[in-house]
Amino acid sequence: MTQEIDSLYEEAIASGLLPGVSLLAGDKNGNILYSKSFGKASLKEGDNRPFTESTIASIASMSKLMTVVAVLQCVEDGILDLDKDVASLCPGIGKYGLIVGFDDTKNSAIFTPNPTPITLRMLLTHTSGHEYEWNNALLLKWRASRNEQPSSGLTLEEQAALPLVFEPGKGFAYGHGLDWAGKAVESATNLSLDDFMRKRIWTPLGIENDASFYPRAKDSMKDRIADVSTLDKNGKPPAVHFPGFDISGGSTDCFGGAGVYSSTKAYYTFLSSVMRRDPKLLKPSSYEELFRPQLDDRCEQALNDDIISSPIKTQYLGLQIPASIRKTWNLAGLVAKEAQEGRFAQGTTLWGGYPCCEWFIDHESGICGVAICQLVPPMQPDVMALHEKFQRAMFGRVRANL
Incomplete structure (x- = not known):
């Protein structure tokens, strides 16, 4: 099963669809189910750095979960x-x-x-x-x-x-x-969000040298930052280096919704901690609030209607989940109210990030995973389909052992 995932991502690298990607998944007991990286951290001429689990990448909207944890701590x-x-x-x-x-x-x-x-x-x-x-x-x-x-x-x-x-x-x-x-x-x-997360989230988890809103100002991070690549105007490969592209738009503030840079290993450490309800981060009651569905009937219907209201919203917000599966939202992210056969159990929470990144927590199956790359256009369907197959492989592996 893992060999199939290896082959799929190797083919994506060879075809020019993906410059580089890093994948990590594990279970509720702290066991690593899959850890592998492919390709390069940059398509800039002369830059041959490999994309690894230590490569620093913009995680864009995957920052949101960290900000929610910070809010609940406050x-x-x-x-x-x-x-x-x-x-x-x-x-x-x-x-x-x-x-x-x-x-x-x-x-x-x-x-x-x-x-x-x-x-x-x-x-x-x-x-x-x-x-x-x-x-x-x-x-x-x-x-x-x-x-x-x-x-x-x-x-x-x-x-x-x-x-x-x-x-x-x-x-x-x-x-x-x-x-x-x-x-x-x-x-x-009275702290910047960067300072607060470093004190209350990153340092307790031992990832303070691998996550920041300002990685270019950190000696421990600046040489590990991946470059963003882009497909052509039709969203087709081969990908090429995207010079001058800055996901932050040159902003000077900490944007809790999109501004964190992290390595794959660091984000997985955080995600796994959240899935396991680690007391280093939050109290049990806060985890209950984090994962409790939050939308009333009106807002839940608005969410489901919004996702299918246009092809671009389906691409950006749908995460390859069929429209027939009812969705809601908890404080952590999108919640599938029903199981998707072969992919996840009922109640799975997941979300993504602009440059074709994604995370998932499957509570019932006891697994979580993260896929990080640096490619636009955002949430490109072929790349997100690969991440779906990665999630399916992890689900299948755990279910086969039940």
Whole structure:
């Protein structure tokens, strides 16, 4: 079974689909089920570094799980509350109110005041009304009317202080909620999110030299950073080096929703710790809250509708899970409410990251895994299909031993 996975990823490297990738999976008892890396860390001419489990990569939205753990640690400390208004901790959040239309004759967005306070729970579950601009035509028109590019600006407020696309608590949209949640941690602790995670997450797990928001400033990391590669305009191989591409957009703030860089080994160490409910990170009650489904019927339906609302959203948010499988959201990520035959058991939690990365925790089967690479376009279907087969192989291996 593992030989099949070896062959699939070796073929992807040989075909030019993938420059490099690292995979790690293990079980609830701490046993490693699979650990292997393929290809190169860069397609830049003259750079022959291999992609290994120690290669530092942008994990993009896989940062979100780390930020959620940081938030829950602050809740345990009594300095944050999941259900209180975060406006005092996050200056600028929701300042535009709700965007409800656009007047093309005036080249101006139409707004209405937001009547509902935004809470941390809403930010962590994507029910706050925030949505990434690439997902929303109204937000793109609003940016253009201001002569701004999407996701423009160096600070969190410049990038994430967007009009809300629905009243908080009454829908689902994938967006900057975790960036704002990270800002709440910073406001409550008077520490940068990088410093807080180093103190409370990375150092306790022994991964402090392998995770950072600022890897280029770390002597222990700067020479291990992988470069991003890209497929052609149609999303087809062979991949080539993507010079000048910066997933962070040159931002100076810590973006809790997308800003962490990590090695595969470090992220797996973190993910495995979360799956095993390691007391180094959280109390048992916090793990219960982390993995408890959070959406009411209205928001859950909005999530399922959103994933299938366009091909690009299905690609970015669907993680190769059939539309027929009902989904919900917990504080950690996307939850499959039903099993997918041969891939995962009911209640599996999983999520991904922009440059075709993915993680999963299959609670019932007692396994977790991570796949990290540095390729755009984001969540490219052929690459994500490979990661699905990796997950299937790990599931099959564990189930065969039951």
